[in-house]
Amino acid sequence: MNIAYICTEKLPSPAVKGGAIQLMIDGISPFIVKTHHLTIFSITDPSLPMNEMTNGIEYIRFPKETYEQDVANTLRNRTFDVIHVFNRPARVSQYKEAAQESAIVLSLHNDMFSPLKIAKEKAEQALKDTSILTSVSNYIKQTVRKRYDVPEEKIRVIYSGVDGSQFIPVWTEEGKQTRNEIRQMLGLKDEKVILFIGRLSKTKGPHVLLRAMRKVLSRHPNAVLVIAGGRWFSENSWDDYVRELHRLAIPFGNHIRFTNYVPAWQVPHLLLSADVFVCSSQWHEPLARVHYEAMAAGIPIITTNRGGNAEIVQHKKTGFVIDDYANPSAFAEAIHYMLVHESEAEAMARRSRAEVEEKFLFSHVAERLMAVYEEAAKKRCLY
Template sequence: MNIAYICTEKLPSPAVKGGAIQLMIDGIAPFIAKAHHLTIFSITDPSLPMNEVTNGIEYIRFPKETYEQDVANALTKRTFDVIHVFNRPARVSQYKEAAPQSAIVLSLHNDMFSPLKITKEKAEQALKDSTMLTTVSNYIKQTVRKRYDVPEEKIRVIYSGVDEKIFVPVWTEEGQQKRNEIRKILGIKDEKVILFIGRLSKTKGPHVLLRAMRTVLSRYRNAVLVIAGGRWFSENSWDDYVRELHRLAMPFGNRVLFTNYVPAQQIPHLLLSADVFVCSSQWHEPLARVHYEAMAAGIPMITTNRGGNAEIIQHKKTGFVIDDYANPAAFAEAIHYMLVHESEAQAMARRARTEVEEKFFFSHVAERLMAVYEEAAKKRCLY
């Protein structure tokens, strides 16, 4: 089949500036391209050419300012069996009009059918023009079906994954070597490392972790909280919230480390430095890809019961799930549990790694998506 991917207008592909969608595309594209001809549309970036073919994948890039219209124009000049639109239901009808003979697969990585993001009229038209829908979690699937009458057979949950070649578990010889190297870079020796990776935004909750640190340090004087991330993907500028985080961290001195933005290729190594990884999401998280990454690295994980997070992290089986997500004391207790029950935490981490090996490598994701593409191609004339 001839397949087109239409990335969002936020970040370029490949993921030279990060982004969960772009990282997923990077991971699955080689597998899709082995079986089909794949063209990826994305915005331009100074580090990337306007057009290129790399490893059999064609990349076509347009300026951000005219991106959607440029893509629509390009679709009128090419023939695609399947067009995969990433996370932009409001643009589906525009692309369908440009390529009426193509099947449209719309994947949802956030609650994009919220009335705050799309009108009822546009949403209904997008659903009509989409041959199939995929969602990154059952939570996102249900946000659509609660608002609109979407047949069960038209929507699939496609969980994301990781690259098996770059995520090695911490208990391997290579994992231990990388752990020692990154700890040396961070200036950490025998400390208990509590790691946060994510954008520095209130929705991600690093402020709650900082407020939990007083209790954590009263129990573990050698604990260190490492906060890895920038205000917005590859940006390290400060806003009022980032300033507040540094204010909260000040009393703890060198017990809190800010790394700023960490490029995606360094995340697998950074994870290996941790004794506990914490996803402190305060919002209805669709299902943050960092869950798959921590699971793949074999790091004991704490997350919040928000959105889709608990769909792949089972409480006290593959991680620790916090219900009282806004309460710093709940995080302090969860961290204490994972550190004091070390053998149990390690068993959770090993079970989590096994789940990744069985279900959450990018090869698995690509297989699930190719099944959707084949189904969409068969039924494209029905919607």
């Protein structure tokens, strides 16, 4: 089949500036091009050419200012069996009008059918123009079905994944060696490392972790909270919230470390420095991909019962799930539990890694998507 991927207007592809969608595309594309022709549309970036053919994948890039219209114009002059639109239902009908013979697959990575993001009439038209929808979690799937009369079978949950070869479990000899090297680079020795990786935004909740540290340190005086991330993807500028985080960190001195933005290729190694990874999401998280990464690295996970997070992290089986997500004491207790019950935490981490190998590799994601593409091509928007 001839398949087109249409990325969002936020970040370029490949993931030179990160982004969950772009990282997933990077991971699945090598498997897709083994049997199909793949063209990827994305915005331009100074580090990337406007057009290129790399590893059998055709990349076409347009300026952000005219991106959607440029893509639509190109679709009128190209023939695709399936067009996969990433996370932009508001653009589906524009692309469908330009490529009427193509089947549309729409993947949802956030609550994009919220009335705050798309008008009812436009949403209904997008659903009509789409052959099959996929979502990154059952939570996102249900946000659509609660608002619109969409058949159960029209929306498929396709969880994301990782490249297992990039994530070496911490209990392996290579993992142990890398752990020691990274901890040395961070100026860490025998400290208990609590790791946060994510954008520095209120919705991600690092401020709650900072407020939890007083209680954590009263029980674990050698604990260190490492906060890895920038205000936005690949950006380390400060806003009022980032300034507030640094203000909250002052009383704890060297027990708080900010690393700024960490490129995606460094994340597998950074994870190995941790004794426990914490996702402190305060919003209805669709399902943060960093969960898959921590699971693959074999790091014990604490997450919040928000959005889709708890769909892949099972409480006290593959991690620790916090219901009282806005309460710093709840995080302090969860961190204490993981640090004290080391053998139990390691057992959770090993089960997590096993789940990744069984279900959450990019090869699994690509296989599930290819089945969707084949079905969509046959349907040709019968709904």
